[in-house]
Amino acid sequence: MQKCSYLGLVTETLRDRKKRQTRQALVRATLRLAAEKGLDHVTVEEISTAADVSTRTFFNYFQGKDEAVASSDPEAGPRLRDRIRNQPAQHTPFEALKKALLDEVADELTEDRDLWLLRKQVIGQHPELLAKVFASGELAERHLVAAIAERSGLAETDTYPMMLTAATGAAFRVAMARWACVERPLGELLGEALDVLGAGLSEVPTQGGS
Amino acid sequence: MQKCSYLGLVTETLRDRKKRQTRQALVRATLRLAAEKGLDHVTVEEISTAADVSTRTFFNYFQGKDEAVASSDPEAGPRLRDRIRNQPAQHTPFEALKKALLDEVADELTEDRDLWLLRKQVIGQHPELLAKVFASGELAERHLVAAIAERSGLAETDTYPMMLTAATGAAFRVAMARWACVERPLGELLGEALDVLGAGLSEVPTQGGS
DNA sequence: TGCAAACTTGCACGTCGTGCAGAAATGCTC
DNA sequence: GAGCATTTCTGCACGACGTGCAAGTTTGCA
Secondary structure, eight states, X not given: OXXXXXXXXXXXXHHHHHHHHHHXXXXXXXXXXXXXXXXXXXXXXXHHHHHTSOHHHHHHHOSSHHHHHHOOOTTHHHHHHHHHHTSOTTSOHHHHHHHHHHHHHHHHHHHSHHHHHHHHHHHHHOHHHHHHHHHTTTTOHHHHXXXXXXXXXXXXXXXXXXXXXXXXXXXXXXXHHHHTTSSSOHHHHHHHHHHHHHTOSSSOOSSOOO | OOOOEETTEEOOOHHHHHHHHHHHHHHHHHHHHHHHXXXXXXXXXXXXXXXXXXXXXXXXXXXXXXXHHHOOOTTHHHHHHHHHHTSOTTSOHHHHHHHHHHHHHHHHHHHXXXXXXXXXXXHHHOHHHHHHHHHTTTTOHHHHHHHHHHHHTOOTTSHHHHHHHHHHHHHHHHHHHHHTTSSSOHHHHHHHHHXXXXXXXXXXXXXXXX
């Protein structure tokens, strides 16, 4: 797909840029309309009109409304994988994943703050979507499993890499669920959830975790 | 809904029994046909015909085919909650949850072995369904969160109960994903996943977890 | 400039999922 | 067991969903 590259720096063609723009326009339109009227009362036709493309094109990008709300970025998986690889070698897989995820969230939040705020609003209205988000594999679990397996010297089919990845996804879900209700920054909530996880769940945390 | 009961032992009325039968017939038909032809190539009409009810009735029980595959038992949530409550008081919340879940799975497997085998087959063909299973909240997370909160003396909105529940759901998902591929009993895989979780994910398990 | 590849669009078609209202089955009381 | 309230089933209608297909348009590249 990418033909032009130089030292890992990929030049984005006009076509690629337009695709990203269309995708983002669709996501934005979906979130805006859903936040306004509730996702169920928005038709794909409305969304497409708002984004200035045909209905058919919407379905070229997403399988349905749900997916437009959830999967904002198809490159998140590979990017996260690279973030993990770039963590210092002395970090345990868990530390590396935690750091990578927090960095990713921080960057993402400063980059597309408006989108995330809309998302927060929509999720507040439709908690069941949260689960679907991860259902469609937003975290691109395979990339993560691969990166963790690599770093831990285990196979991708071993329990540990899969479990760490899945549990991290769970932490993310918990963080977002709380984020939609509480007035606290997402990064903080995510860090807290991951800490509870890393402490092992065997013992009840004595201190807060409120 | 239940009018007749005696000392907590609920007498099931004819109506209730028929509902359960219809529900089970629909689930069974869905799984059988899906295992045979692939879920996408089965229509609700086929399923309904196979289960000997009208199409409309199918939608009285489930929102769609996915749900019929996933949510086998609406009472699993409360039942699991009670199992947790019945665990010895000296158990930590994690231990209690683990024991309760393993018991539940064991009972469920001996009870409806054929259904689970079909499920295994269908999930093997449609891994994306696995995530949707938990998306629709099969584990009835709220009941679990409540039970854990109760046992740990924390609020339902605290991080720990939510995180423990979500992580357990993740463990279950991992176990099922592996179960669909590997030739090992589900209970064993689930126990393994939970152990990895309970050990804390900070350290890579030295031994197996293969 | 011109060709190939990728993207968009409209159309058709079958399926999905729900509201509604009447028919049928069940529970309960007398 | 007769009668009434409640619950469940069913058929119908209707709008929305999601995809295959073929033609039109845009972009990449030589």
